[in-house]
Amino acid sequence: MKITRTTQILAASVLGLALAGAATPAMADDDPATGGVDVSVNIQPTTTPGQLSMTVADNNGVSLQENGSDAAARQFTGTLPTVTVTDTRTPEEIPQGEYWAVVGQASQFVAADDPAKTIGPEYLGWKPHLISDSSTGAVAAGEPVSSVVSDGTGAPEVGLKGQELLVSSANSADEIGTSQVNADLALRTPADVAAGEYHSTITLSLFNQS
The missing domain is CATH 2.60.120 (Jelly Rolls)
Incomplete structure (x- = not known):
């Protein structure tokens, strides 16, 4: 999914540049969709065996x-x-x-x-x-x-x-x-x-x- 999404964003950017001289409203219509993924980790305290x-x-x-x-x-x-x-x-x-x-x-x-x-x-x-x-x-x-x-x-x-x-x-x-x-x-x-x-x-x- 990450590779496909990156390709879409790059394509839209190129298309927007190509259309910049033709009509400015087209830029708003072709903005790429973006999203985020929350990444979490729970790191436990280091424990040592009792003695x-x-x-x-x-x-x-x-x-x-x-x-x-x-x-x-x-x-x-x-x-x-x-x-x-x-x-x-x-x-x-x-x-x-x-x-x-x-x-x-x-x-x-x-x-x-x-x-x-x-x-x-x-x-x-x-x-x-x-x-x-x-x-x-x-x-x-x-x-x-x-x-x-x-x-x-x-x-x-x-x-x-x-x-x-x-x-x-x-x-x-x-x-x-x-x-x-x-x-x-x-x-x-x-x-x-x-x-x-x-x-x-x-x-x-x-x-x-x-």
């Missing part, structure tokens, strides 16, 4: 201080920096039955002055605390664990060797949101532990599970 992510608050490490020692054991305590898990996925993006967990693993404490002096991760325990949670109650702090040198609380005496800090339920629609957690740390050793400055690393990992 499940974890961050640890800025920190300079944790310096454990002696607190709660007795004749049976030496105890050193501190607080884990705040850990934040954010889930921005939609329910449709989360497979049915999937849940996530933040798991902590401590490395061996090694003395700065003598690498042969060590304290195993089984002597480090923690007690997680849920600080805030914008999900609909589907996220909970992990269970406390104690050093293998009992602290008398009744917590499992396994140490920090792959323990859950924060865990969601398996209801994908409820776990969406932001949750924050920290933990009380307690290194409880035998009373005759060798003196020295020791260093360890706690590795926090966010796992998706089903």
Whole structure:
């Protein structure tokens, strides 16, 4: 249609020029018909898939201080920096039955002055605390664990060797949101532990599970 219409307009223009010297009213009678076509497009906003992510608050490490020692054991305590898990996925993006967990693993404490002096991760325990949670109650702090040198609380005496800090339920629609957690740390050793400055690393990992 576009080609035919263009040809008609051009023909009328040529004819009008040819007839200009003969009679002016003929120009009005031969004006070409014109029309317009509305062109529209609806451009949707760019969307990106939601994500499940974890961050640890800025920190300079944790310096454990002696607190709660007795004749049976030496105890050193501190607080884990705040850990934040954010889930921005939609329910449709989360497979049915999937849940996530933040798991902590401590490395061996090694003395700065003598690498042969060590304290195993089984002597480090923690007690997680849920600080805030914008999900609909589907996220909970992990269970406390104690050093293998009992602290008398009744917590499992396994140490920090792959323990859950924060865990969601398996209801994908409820776990969406932001949750924050920290933990009380307690290194409880035998009373005759060798003196020295020791260093360890706690590795926090966010796992998706089903």
